[in-house]
Amino acid sequence: MSAPILRVEALSKRFRGLLAIADVSFAVEPGSITSVIGPNGAGKSTLFNLVTGYLPPTAGTVSFKERTITGLATNRIAELGVSRAFQIARPFRDLSVAENVRIGALFGKAGARDVAATTREALALAGIAHLADEPASVLTVGQLRHLEVARAIATRADLLLADEPCAGLNPTETAAMIDVLRRIRTSGVTVVLVEHDMPSVMEVSDRVLVLDAGRLIADGAPAEVSKNPQVIAAYLGTPD
Amino acid sequence: MTQRPALFVAIILAAAVVLAALPLVLPPFYVRVGQLMIYSAGLAVAWTILGGFAGYASFGNAAFIGVGAFAAGLVEERFAGLPTPLLLPLGLVVGGLACAILSAAVAYPILRLRGTFFAIAMLGVCHVCAELNNNLDVLQGSLGLNFPSITPAGWDPATFFYELYLVAGVIVFLIAWQIQRSRFGAGLLSIREDEDTARMLGVPTERYKRIAFVVSAVLTGLLGVIYAHSLGYITTDSVYRDDTNLNLIVYSLLGGLGTLFGPVIGAFMLVFITQVVLARLLDFHLFATGLLLVVLVLAAPGGVLGFVKSWRLKRRYAAKVPAE
Numbered sequence: 001m002s003a004p005i006l007r008v009e010a011l012s013k014r015f016r017g018l019l020a021i022a023d024v025s026f027a028v029e030p031g032s033i034t035s036v037i038g039p040n041g042a043g044k045s046t047l048f049n050l051v052t053g054y055l056p057p058t059a060g061t062v063s064f065k066e067r068t069i070t071g072l073a074t075n076r077i078a079e080l081g082v083s084r085a086f087q088i089a090r091p092f093r094d095l096s097v098a099e100n101v102r103i104g105a106l107f108g109k110a111g112a113r114d115v116a117a118t119t120r121e122a123l124a125l126a127g128i129a130h131l132a133d134e135p136a137s138v139l140t141v142g143q144l145r146h147l148e149v150a151r152a153i154a155t156r157a158d159l160l161l162a163d164e165p166c167a168g169l170n171p172t173e174t175a176a177m178i179d180v181l182r183r184i185r186t187s188g189v190t191v192v193l194v195e196h197d198m199p200s201v202m203e204v205s206d207r208v209l210v211l212d213a214g215r216l217i218a219d220g221a222p223a224e225v226s227k228n229p230q231v232i233a234a235y236l237g238t239p240d
Numbered sequence: 241m242t243q244r245p246a247l248f249v250a251i252i253l254a255a256a257v258v259l260a261a262l263p264l265v266l267p268p269f270y271v272r273v274g275q276l277m278i279y280s281a282g283l284a285v286a287w288t289i290l291g292g293f294a295g296y297a298s299f300g301n302a303a304f305i306g307v308g309a310f311a312a313g314l315v316e317e318r319f320a321g322l323p324t325p326l327l328l329p330l331g332l333v334v335g336g337l338a339c340a341i342l343s344a345a346v347a348y349p350i351l352r353l354r355g356t357f358f359a360i361a362m363l364g365v366c367h368v369c370a371e372l373n374n375n376l377d378v379l380q381g382s383l384g385l386n387f388p389s390i391t392p393a394g395w396d397p398a399t400f401f402y403e404l405y406l407v408a409g410v411i412v413f414l415i416a417w418q419i420q421r422s423r424f425g426a427g428l429l430s431i432r433e434d435e436d437t438a439r440m441l442g443v444p445t446e447r448y449k450r451i452a453f454v455v456s457a458v459l460t461g462l463l464g465v466i467y468a469h470s471l472g473y474i475t476t477d478s479v480y481r482d483d484t485n486l487n488l489i490v491y492s493l494l495g496g497l498g499t500l501f502g503p504v505i506g507a508f509m510l511v512f513i514t515q516v517v518l519a520r521l522l523d524f525h526l527f528a529t530g531l532l533l534v535v536l537v538l539a540a541p542g543g544v545l546g547f548v549k550s551w552r553l554k555r556r557y558a559a560k561v562p563a564e
Contacts, residue, residue, distance in 0.1 A: 052440060078442030092433035103430045106423050107442035135553065155441055
């Protein structure tokens with residue numbers, strides 16, 4: 001078995017009185033799609049913020065490819081090969097779709113690059129090559145989500161953290177996004193996905209982690225997790 | 241033009257040659273207006289490296305005009321015995337260095353601020369520098385500082401400084417162009433669009449902002465040194481000017497914020513309007529200028545280039561919609 005690409009150990013984050021992430025530990029295998037699910041406020045986005053260095057943890061460590069990245073600046077973590085697609089798409093609105101993606105290709109993971117080729121590949125992989133010359137400001141919500149993913153993978157990341165890429169999409173758009181995530185995994189990128197759309201999660205994930213109130217309450221294969229009483233209780237509540 | 245840099249440089253140099261020949265045919269008044277236009281355009285382009293490309297609009301760049309000018313003047317005064325052709329280069333080196341040191345020193349704390357907070361903090365930096373300049377005797381801000389004449393024999397001073405501003409302006413413009421088309425420029429652009437996302441994509445935002453700030457400050461300081469020589473005598477009030485701070489923003493707003501040509505267009509437009517068109521309206525000159533600015537900004541919020549861009553976009557989408 002190969003070494004985990006991402007290892008989170010005893011990670012905690014406290015915002016004054018609120019423990020947003022409580023002693024969470026897990027590891028992600030390379031080449032997999034791992035989904036992180038949980039009710040609103042469970043700490044999913046905070047977990048991403050901690051992994052990408054956007055927030056410093058209160059305790060614990062994050063390792064990427066066996067190297068501790070806790071405390072590194074966000075851009076340094078991106079240079080190592082960790083990228084993120086935001087929950088609310090944040091395109092560079094004054095630029096075209098291709099220019100947006102080109103910035104990802106220009107920066108991101110350190111090393112030699114062919115910016116034009118990387119940009120083209122990322123646009124194609126995300127299924128928005130036909131929109132390359134359009135201004136980002138005119139894209140629909142669904143197209144913006146694809147742009148967000150394209151820009152993130154253009155960084156030549158080894159690990160993509162996708163924060164609710166299917167949120168607000170209709171079933172057709174959701175299916176298209178799931179297809180994109182599968183293609184990204186096939187291209188060799190490990191995906192960690194935060195998602196609320198359960199059918200999508202069950203369909204695409206190799207493994208599911210469940211957070212509730214900052215705690216990791218379940219970790220396993222999708223079918224196994226969906227039957228876990230603790231998970232059902234977290235989502236549906238328990239009878240009084 | 242980004243794809244054909246040699247052609248772009250050739251066009252800019254050809255335009256510079258045409259501009260350089262204008263004093264041969266223009267009356268002296270218009271040569272002085274041309275001086276002011278090119279000086280203002282140079283300052284505006286230097287400002288836009290940080291304010292336009294990275295979106296950190298400084299409201300205090302006159303600080304670097306003042307620091308550059310006074311640092312150069314004080315050193316040139318001390319080395320007054322040097323041959324005249326060496327004085328300006330000496331002043332430029334000292335003025336540029338002083339601005340580099342000041343900007344590098346304030347960059348770390350001040351660039352942690354964004355938007356209006358950064359703009360106002362820069363205004364504060366400008367006023368602090370002006371007050372120090374005025375109150376520290378060694379800086380001679382209140383007394384004033386004389387600059388030696390550097391105009392070569394046989395040259396008209398107005399024409400000489402026109403040509404000097406032109407050379408400096410072209411250099412500043414080409415530096416800004418080179419920045420804009422580089423990886424560094426793409427990083428600055430992403431900072432302007434969304435700094436947090438830029439960082440997430442691997443852009444070293446803090447380092448890039450600091451470099452842009454120092455480059456912008458040094459280029460502004462170098463133009464300030466030439467300006468001080470063209471005046472011949474400066475006091476604190478003649479270089480640390482709030483109207484300059486304001487104008488640098490207005491030039492970009494008028495021409496097109498964040499673009500390379502926008503500040504040049506804006507500076508040329510505003511200087512021409514205020515110095516030539518409205519100059520005769522002595523009684524309500526400022527009122528007319530203000531009114532004109534309000535009208536222009538309302539009619540074209542993205543400036544001249546923004547207006548052109550949105551017009552082209554509208555045309556493109558109109559062409560895409562099939563006729564009913």
